[in-house]
Amino acid sequence: MDRQTKAAILCAGIAAPSADNSQPWRFAWRGDALDLHIDAGRSGRVSDTRYVLSDLAAGACLENMLIHARSLGYAADLQPFPQHDDELWVARVRWRRDPEGDPIEPLAGAIEQRHTDRRFPWRGPITTETQARLNDQARLIPGQRLWWPPTARERKAALGVIRQAETLRFRSPTLHAELFSSIRFATGWHGACEEGLAPATLAVEPPMRPFFQALRRPALMALFNRLGAASVLGWRSAWLPIRLSPGLCLLVIPSTARSDVLAGGRALQRVWLQATLDGLSVQPYAAAGVLSLGFVPIEPAFQRWLSRMGAALGQLCAPGYGLVFLRIGYARSAPRDRSGRRALASFDAS
Ligand SMILES: Cc1cc2nc3c(=O)[nH]c(=O)nc-3n(C[C@H](O)[C@H](O)[C@H](O)COP(=O)(O)O)c2cc1C
Structure with missing residues (x-):
């Protein structure tokens, strides 16, 4: 070679x-x-x-x-x-x-x-043929599959779990610190960066940007959480975009063994590439599935949330472990801002 x-x-x-x-x-x-x-x-x-x-x-x-x-x-x-x-x-x-x-x-x-697209609303419908193509890509990796909410009731339940998880990312000081530390505010709201999340890719509405940026300070986040800020942010970052998108599916892995998580990543990528070929926009939501596995050591006060989320998710997609939700739909245009990558040489471990 x-x-x-x-x-x-x-x-x-x-x-x-x-x-x-x-x-x-x-x-x-x-x-x-x-x-x-x-x-x-x-x-x-x-x-x-x-x-x-x-x-x-x-x-x-x-x-x-x-x-x-x-x-x-x-x-x-x-x-x-x-x-x-x-x-x-x-x-x-x-x-x-x-x-x-x-x-x-x-x-x-x-x-x-x-690419990841965090904008909304998106158009539909996601036809059964399109769903079948995405399902086929997931199944090409042994043991992996996609779950689609079969009824409005199940879609609502899935949405509830995702919203809870996204809310927790702002409510738990540990998760809040992790989330905001990966956003590169120094690049501004229009710039790109080669690593981490560029604010421009987050689809935060211009009038909300100063407030969102200020919330990176733990004390301010805690203060606003007393007024329900985490809940509003969970609503805005998950509930609203998903309600205004035609498709929602969940990658389900057969076990939590690392080899199955790795295979899950392979299936996720095949599904996402197929969606791209079909002209679909995709935003993953990983918090609900990942937190539900029970490995993440967050504050004891939130452990009950995690158990409830895990039980609800397990009931929806059993057998197996729901790991990453995908919001999908047809956007009017490609997003202007995309995430960058580091130079290839920086990945060298030879
Ligand atoms: C395992 C995994 C979990 C992710 N979780 C989320 C998520 O919860 N919310 C989100 O908006 N994007 C999520 N993403 C998308 C990444 O933020 C995105 O892939 C990264 O910023 C690179 O951008 P690109 O997909 O446009 O190349 C996730 C991606 C992966 C692979």
Whole structure:
């Protein structure tokens, strides 16, 4: 494999989504084999306890690389978590030329286009054919599936769980600190940044921006929480956009084993790329699923919330563990502001 091909595969990898745009990936080439590691300095924050978010991002990155390599005529042998005592070593991929392989890989064309869109409202409908295409992509990764609320009652229940989780992100001091520390306010409301969340990508309405920015201060957040601010923010960030979008589905993984979370990231990426090809906008909501797993050590006062959320989510999508909700729909235009990426050399762990 020549250097150009190797670089092209890594470029596809880092185009993947990651929670808070943390890009927690490191790559090391061993001849034609590629090792994918989680970056110790960009992972393991409170919501990433047990590396759930990093494993999802690693799965998405891996899937992008596999898809792009296939389009270049390479097949791969994948070994997940090759060494049990190295929790950051996620996978080894051995590439080989595949003359029999089918280089037509439609999803490859969506890798650079895919992005998170936090705007609303979006148009519908999401037809059963579109749903079936997205379902098929999830199921291509063994054990993974999408759950769609079958009735209005279940959609309402799912919306309730998501709203609770998003509210908790502003109410819990631990989660609040984590959330606001990943927003790069220094770039301003129009700039881009190569890592973390650029405020411009958050779709906060202009009159609300100074207030939202001020809420990064814990004391102010606590003060406004006495007046119900967390609840309003949960309503604005989750309830309203989802109510004004035609599609909501949930990625369900079969177990909480790290290999299944990694596979979940692969399925998430396939679904998102297919949605992109279909002209759909996507916003993931991960807090409900990730907090419900029970790994995240937040303040004891909120433990009851977590148990209730976990039980409600489990009831909705059993069997399995609902991990990431996806809000989907047709936007009028592509968003002007998108998240950036670090330079490729900064991911090198060789
Ligand atoms: C595991 C995971 C969880 C995410 N959770 C959320 C979320 O809860 N809310 C949200 O708006 N975006 C979420 N995102 C989207 C990321 O913020 C986004 O992928 C990142 O900022 C890079 O931007 P891009 O997707 O436009 O490339 C999540 C992405 C991943 C992979």
